[in-house]
Amino acid sequence: MARMKFLCDVARCIDCSGCVIACKEGNHVPVGVNRRRVVTLNQGKPGEKSISVACMHCADAPCIAVCPVKSLYQREDGIVLVNKKTCIGCGYCFMACPFGAPQFPGSGVFGARGAMDKCTFCAGGPEVNFSDEEKNLYGQNRIAEGKVPLCAGMCATKALLAGDADVVADVYRERVFQRGSGVNAWGWDKAYKK
């Protein structure tokens, strides 16, 4: 069974945040929740790097381990999803996640959190594929259509790769081979002898 992965090619990401907008717009993500974020390091300095981060769909997901109502589950292809109807909004998954992927929209009574929302790898949720309910709760289900997630599809430089782990690894390996190893922009070693 193919295992789905994200890989953001740090050498190509230009912090355009197209992935962020595509996800937010295409999935009608609630206000205050950012399923995908771009993190820029050493902004404005030599060696500036950007990386696009969302849920990493971890193999041994800590969010699944800590959920008291077992609302998080992992599919055969490695995608980690939440059942929003089961989720009680306790926030343990947010505390366990090293990447801050689970987020909580708005606030209810006395600031009670609603159900958790996070990147679904554009694979919807436990509801029937392409149903209205699935669309309202989780956003688009592109995996069931055979398409890549919105973020990877929209990436301006194709820094963000998503899909079958073997295929993604092949693409990345090909790139590294072409441009040489090291993380500085291609050409710096030729131009600046660094």
Next chain:
Amino acid sequence: MQRALASVSLLTFFLVAGFAGLVPAQEDQALAGLPTESSADYYQALMGVMTGNQQEYGGLFTTLQGQWFRRAFLVIVTAFPSLFVLHFMVIGAKRFNTGGQPVLFFPLFARVIHWVVAAGFSLLVFTGLMIVFGAFFGGGTLIRTARYMHLGSAAIMVVPAILMFLMWLKDMLPERHDLAWMGILGGYLSKAKRPVPAGKFNAGQKMYFWCASVGGGVMAVTGYFLWGMGAALDFVRLSAIIHNVLGIGLVALYLTHVYMSVFAVGGSLESMKTGFKSQEEVDILHSRYKY
């Protein structure tokens, strides 16, 4: 007393927040020194910086909440009631004659406060256990409601709990004879009715009082951070760990209190309803109390 408590907790919070605030500065330094030779090394170092926090309490929290808390709670809710059933069958309840002059132990104010706090505390224990075993109940609306009620009961209970603390504080201060009481476990391990060394409240009651009031205060503070996430993430994780560990202890003490006062000591429940204890009970179980 509650001012000292508030300032200590505020001080602790600021200390922790101060340390948490140092982290971004350290991150920038760490980022500057990331290796640039190989992509693999770079990614490894980068992930260490980005998820560095995880290594402090995140990992511990994940392991504890993932397996151990649920098991510990399960042990408490099965073992303690079983122990009490065993105790009741082997030793049974202590019963006292109602002759003589009844002694006033709990005036109306004390009884009202006790029952208000008891209702709140019971709701907290019950809804808390529902959240811990949420998967068993299938989650969803039922457990979400339990979570909201958990906050609601806590909010309602805070003021009466503080009043209860102040009301019984003087009588609950530890005394020398409490050690002797502990030594014989209050005489509850034998059927004999010999006078036990205790004042108005025995050492067991004092232990429950202090654990439930101070512990309850810590539960409220950590619970507040859990509810509102109003602190640095690592502090929230620590709060979750403290909240669960203390919760295990408090559930155990709560079950003990209910068993002792409702089943094991005859007339105890009555005394919290009417306010009066029988003279024989006071002479035996609270032999040092001067009425």
